[in-house]
Amino acid sequence: MPDRLRLGLVGVGPVVERYHMRAVRGVPEVLPVAVVDLDERRAERFATCQDIPFYTTRLEELLGKIDLAIVALPNAAHAPVSCELLGKGIHVLCEKPMARNVPECLLMIEAARQGRTELCIGHNRRFRSNVTLARRLLGKGIIGEIRRIDAEEGSTSDWRRSPAYFDPKQAGGGALIDVGIHLIDLIRWCVGEFSEVEYTGNGTATAVESDAELRFRMANGAQGSLVVSRTRDLEQRIRLTGTEGYLEIGLWSDHLRVRNNKGKAFEQMPHLDAYVSRRPPQDASFVLQLSNLVNAIKGFEPVLVNGQEGMAAVEVVIRAYGQIAPPVVATPAVLSGGNQ
Amino acid sequence: MKSSSNLRVHPDFPDKQNHAPALAILRYEDHGNLGEMLSRLQTELPQLLPASLPPKVVIKPNLCDVVSWEAGVTTDPAWLPMLARKLRAIRPDVQIVVVESDAISAYKSFRSCDETYDRLGYREIARQHNIELVNLSRTESIEISLEGIPLPVQVSELFLEEFYFISIANLKVHAYERMTGILKNSLGLLSNCDLSPLHPYLSLLINCLHRLCPPNLCIIDGRIGLEGHGPILGEPVRMNSIIFSDDALSADVAACKLMMIPPKEVPHLRSVAKILGRGFPSISLPAGIQARAFDFNGPSHREILLKFSNRRFHRSTELLTNLWINRLARFKREPIKFGREVIPKLVRRLYAR
Numbered sequence: 141m142p143d144r145l146r147l148g149l150v151g152v153g154p155v156v157e158r159y160h161m162r163a164v165r166g167v168p169e170v171l172p173v174a175v176v177d178l179d180e181r182r183a184e185r186f187a188t189c190q191d192i193p194f195y196t197t198r199l200e201e202l203l204g205k206i207d208l209a210i211v212a213l214p215n216a217a218h219a220p221v222s223c224e225l226l227g228k229g230i231h232v233l234c235e236k237p238m239a240r241n242v243p244e245c246l247l248m249i250e251a252a253r254q255g256r257t258e259l260c261i262g263h264n265r266r267f268r269s270n271v272t273l274a275r276r277l278l279g280k281g282i283i284g285e286i287r288r289i290d291a292e293e294g295s296t297s298d299w300r301r302s303p304a305y306f307d308p309k310q311a312g313g314g315a316l317i318d319v320g321i322h323l324i325d326l327i328r329w330c331v332g333e334f335s336e337v338e339y340t341g342n343g344t345a346t347a348v349e350s351d352a353e354l355r356f357r358m359a360n361g362a363q364g365s366l367v368v369s370r371t372r373d374l375e376q377r378i379r380l381t382g383t384e385g386y387l388e389i390g391l392w393s394d395h396l397r398v399r400n401n402k403g404k405a406f407e408q409m410p411h412l413d414a415y416v417s418r419r420p421p422q423d424a425s426f427v428l429q430l431s432n433l434v435n436a437i438k439g440f441e442p443v444l445v446n447g448q449e450g451m452a453a454v455e456v457v458i459r460a461y462g463q464i465a466p467p468v469v470a471t472p473a474v475l476s477g478g479n480q
Numbered sequence: 481m482k483s484s485s486n487l488r489v490h491p492d493f494p495d496k497q498n499h500a501p502a503l504a505i506l507r508y509e510d511h512g513n514l515g516e517m518l519s520r521l522q523t524e525l526p527q528l529l530p531a532s533l534p535p536k537v538v539i540k541p542n543l544c545d546v547v548s549w550e551a552g553v554t555t556d557p558a559w560l561p562m563l564a565r566k567l568r569a570i571r572p573d574v575q576i577v578v579v580e581s582d583a584i585s586a587y588k589s590f591r592s593c594d595e596t597y598d599r600l601g602y603r604e605i606a607r608q609h610n611i612e613l614v615n616l617s618r619t620e621s622i623e624i625s626l627e628g629i630p631l632p633v634q635v636s637e638l639f640l641e642e643f644y645f646i647s648i649a650n651l652k653v654h655a656y657e658r659m660t661g662i663l664k665n666s667l668g669l670l671s672n673c674d675l676s677p678l679h680p681y682l683s684l685l686i687n688c689l690h691r692l693c694p695p696n697l698c699i700i701d702g703r704i705g706l707e708g709h710g711p712i713l714g715e716p717v718r719m720n721s722i723i724f725s726d727d728a729l730s731a732d733v734a735a736c737k738l739m740m741i742p743p744k745e746v747p748h749l750r751s752v753a754k755i756l757g758r759g760f761p762s763i764s765l766p767a768g769i770q771a772r773a774f775d776f777n778g779p780s781h782r783e784i785l786l787k788f789s790n791r792r793f794h795r796s797t798e799l800l801t802n803l804w805i806n807r808l809a810r811f812k813r814e815p816i817k818f819g820r821e822v823i824p825k826l827v828r829r830l831y832a833r
Contacts, residue, residue: 276620406640414624
């Protein structure tokens with residue numbers, strides 16, 4: 141194995157520019173060598189700005205040139221592009237959601253198995269310091285048995301999105317599959333599996349939903365609600381209430397609020413605000429996510445958010461939508477302008 | 481053992497929680513038997529010792545340096561077996577934990593808490609009496625923000641659990657704070673090694689720590705006090721008295737009384753009393769216990785105030801500069817988004833005026 145893994149960026153939209161590229165610069169084991177995007181001007185501009193030697197509009201030109209790819213495309217392209225890369229022995233970090241439906245996820249998992257490659261899904265929030273701390277505290281039973289979960293994320297001031305986001309066929313859904321899937325993944329990771337879900341949203345056959353609400357029951361009996369919106373400013377947090385206290389995880393900040401009714405620290409203080417350092421890089425989760433994949437490729441540790449984990453989150457969304465997904469035909473031609 | 485019955489209760493302290501602090505100042509001359517002193521305390525002021533205990537008891541001695549307790553600097557390890565016996569009589573399966581943390585001194589020398597445990601005899605005593613020694617700097621900790629303090633502090637996750645807390649301090653003068661007792665002893669609960677950046681905010685910090693982990697039983701071991709250049713380099717002085725209380729402020733005010741230091745000259749006492757909404761309790765020393773005016777070789781109160789106000793000023797200008805640099809960087813990176821966020825805020829502020 142080479143000292144530095146050669147990295148290809150498949151789709152160079154805002155999420156790659158803002159987050160993934162910075163993470164790539166923070167992981168010395170990775171060397172960006174190629175850019176693919178259907179928009180040739182964008183690919184060229186990105187490659188020039190980032191000093192990447194090769195750019196193209198054709199996925200097949202990457203083969204043999206890279207060891208690892210970051211796939212950040214419209215949701216419809218996640219499965220076909222990832223399958224092609226994984227099957228050819230290229231490890232993949234695929235943006236969330238893993239795919240539009242469960243059959244597509246299964247195809248990706250199978251492709252990774254056949255290609256003996258690592259597949260990592262971009263649920264980067266698992267790597268955030270407040271989330272890892274929350275999980276550690278939950279593991280210690282700091283709030284007792286979890287009884288209630290309330291999650292909210294939504295904002296009106298969102299960044300520029302590609303049209304693919306708003307096309308039901310390409311996106312596979314709206315706010316729930318785009319934003320809500322992060323919350324679903326975190327709730328699964330911290331609490332366990334969803335057992336019942338009940339969805340309400342304002343989507344139609346021709347338009348994805350901008351607002352969605354999920355009422356659910358977890359396998360451990362806890363009940364909860366999840367609200368996501370692209371039109372309203374909501375409290376960006378997950379609040380877990382247990383038999384002995386509560387824990388609030390900030391979604392847009394590294395904030396964690398905790399209370400344990402019996403704890404010594406809470407005799408006089410209503411709660412503690414765990415402060416996580418805001419020194420740059422402010423959000424190290426993308427760096428840690430990429431490092432995790434690199435370590436997995438080298439055999440040092442397993443991928444934290446593998447295909448099974450990514451699929452489990454998608455499955456909750458699909459159950460919520462009550463959709464029966466159409467079978468997928470893997471066509472690299474759907475590789476269109478970088479999303480996110 | 482010679483000890484006189486010097487137990488006093490002050491039921492009339494104005495307290496927000498309608499709890500009348502109990503305080504006892506005992507004369508003590510026999511260094512060999514702290515246990516009998518505790519038994520006497522239990523008989524004469526039973527409310528100071530608990531009737532029942534949670535599964536865990538945490539004891540915080542003052543181990544600020546590797547110096548024997550006879551020098552008046554650190555806590556005598558002989559307290560541990562005595563307290564353990566008493567606590568196990570209340571709850572036989574109680575888990576007793578002694579806590580302290582690593583520290584970096586004002587001279588930037590590192591003091592390992594584990595080494596202090598070893599060299600002051602705590603390790604051996606803990607082994608003999610099934611007591612757990614914990615170095616808080618090596619436990620899992622969380623960084624928390626405290627109101628009014630611009631730097632985060634680290635506290636052990638232990639404080640999220642339920643426990644009965646005993647704080648044992650010494651009768652000492654302190655260069656910055658004039659005196660150190662139970663309230664100042666709580667600084668050792670922080671996992672941070674280097675507390676010097678926090679010194680300008682000491683009073684606030686002590687206040688917050690008192691709220692974070694209020695002691696259930698306070699013991700100020702004044703058998704040997706420390707005067708001169710405290711809290712480490714001073715001269716030991718025999719005082720033959722021990723203060724017990726269930727209230728940190730009362731215990732510290734009693735210590736001030738013994739050292740003849742006006743409590744209002746101690747910044748953190750003033751601050752805690754103000755925030756608790758109480759004045760300083762009026763304490764008269766029992767017969768047989770003599771106060772002594774402790775020498776104080778530290779800088780004057782005025783010098784300290786000036787030094788720390790300078791450091792606070794530098795810190796606040798540093799924060800302000802960082803804030804504006806960050807804003808400028810954001811403006812350069814995303815001018816339109818920045819403008820969209822900032823202009824409505826500015827308009828709202830102007831409108832509010």
